[in-house]
Amino acid sequence: MSLQTPLGRVRGLGSAGNGVHHWWVQRLTSLALVPLAVWLLVSLLSLPALDFVTLVSWMAGTWTASLLTLFVLIACWHSSLGIQVILEDYVHEAGLKTLSLVLSGFIHAVLAAVGVFAVLRIAFGSPL
Amino acid sequence: MRARPLSPHWTIYRMSRYSMASSLANRLTGAALSAGLLLFIYWLTALARGARAYARAQELLGSGLAKFIYLAVIAAFCYHLIAGIRHLIWDTGHGLEKAQSQRSAWLVIGAALVLTVLCALWAFRAREGL
Numbered sequence: 001m002s003l004q005t006p007l008g009r010v011r012g013l014g015s016a017g018n019g020v021h022h023w024w025v026q027r028l029t030s031l032a033l034v035p036l037a038v039w040l041l042v043s044l045l046s047l048p049a050l051d052f053v054t055l056v057s058w059m060a061g062t063w064t065a066s067l068l069t070l071f072v073l074i075a076c077w078h079s080s081l082g083i084q085v086i087l088e089d090y091v092h093e094a095g096l097k098t099l100s101l102v103l104s105g106f107i108h109a110v111l112a113a114v115g116v117f118a119v120l121r122i123a124f125g126s127p128l
Numbered sequence: 129m130r131a132r133p134l135s136p137h138w139t140i141y142r143m144s145r146y147s148m149a150s151s152l153a154n155r156l157t158g159a160a161l162s163a164g165l166l167l168f169i170y171w172l173t174a175l176a177r178g179a180r181a182y183a184r185a186q187e188l189l190g191s192g193l194a195k196f197i198y199l200a201v202i203a204a205f206c207y208h209l210i211a212g213i214r215h216l217i218w219d220t221g222h223g224l225e226k227a228q229s230q231r232s233a234w235l236v237i238g239a240a241l242v243l244t245v246l247c248a249l250w251a252f253r254a255r256e257g258l
Contacts, residue, residue: 027216027219030212030215030216031216034209034212034213037205037209038209041202041205041247045247045250045251046250047255048255049255050255052175052179052182052183053179055175056175059175068172072169072172075165076165079158079161079162079165082155082158082159082162083159083162086155086158086159089136111165111166111169114169114172114173115168115169115172115173117176118169118172118173118175118176119172119176121176122172122175122176
């Protein structure tokens with residue numbers, strides 16, 4: 001038997017039972033995306049040309065491939081969390097809400113897998 | 129029974145107020161960037177499938193409409209980046225006073241505009257392949 005008061009037990013858990021986890025991960029991913037997204041934008045903008053060979057040789061670099069993998073994963077994660085909140089707020093019909101949340105989650109997972117695979121395929125040099 | 133109002137009650141606020149509008153814009157640009165992420169991953173897969181597949185994708189990715197979309201994504205990114213940093217600062221408990229948040233709302237809009245123009249000028253300079 002626990003001697004905790006009912007208030008002590010529920011404090012910090014929130015209505016869904018997992019407290020601030022969603023909020024916290026959304027902040028962490030946004031913090032990580034600040035340098036990652038700025039790096040990606042600046043890199044793409046400063047490339048001398050945007051033809052196939054320039055792009056692929058840029059992406060084949062160890063740092064570029066690693067940071068791109070990180071960017072794809074974290075951007076998909078952050079996007080998934082953000083779209084989830086929008087759907088929760090604006091889709092009011094219960095069945096449609098569940099369906100759209102599940103679909104959004106699946107689509108983001110597929111996007112992350114496809115994106116990471118594409119980066120690795122370029123980095124390991126199978127195209128050209 | 130009449131449908132009861134559900135949170136968020138965004139229709140009951142005055143949208144002319146800086147705080148509401150700048151926060152909603154952060155959501156809208158975030159959703160736009162999700163669409164941009166979809167386009168980015170399509171671009172990555174086109175590259176990963178080799179030179180010929182990329183050349184085929186270029187017909188779509190190099191079109192005038194696509195360039196307009198890149199501009200929109202850049203603008204959405206600039207706003208979302210700066211407004212997001214404002215939200216992170218708020219999360220530390222700073223800048224929440226009414227006067228401060230009013231000032232930072234204008235600062236976000238101004239900085240996002242300047243950053244968008246700079247990035248657009250940089251992106252659409254004469255370059256091969258775009």
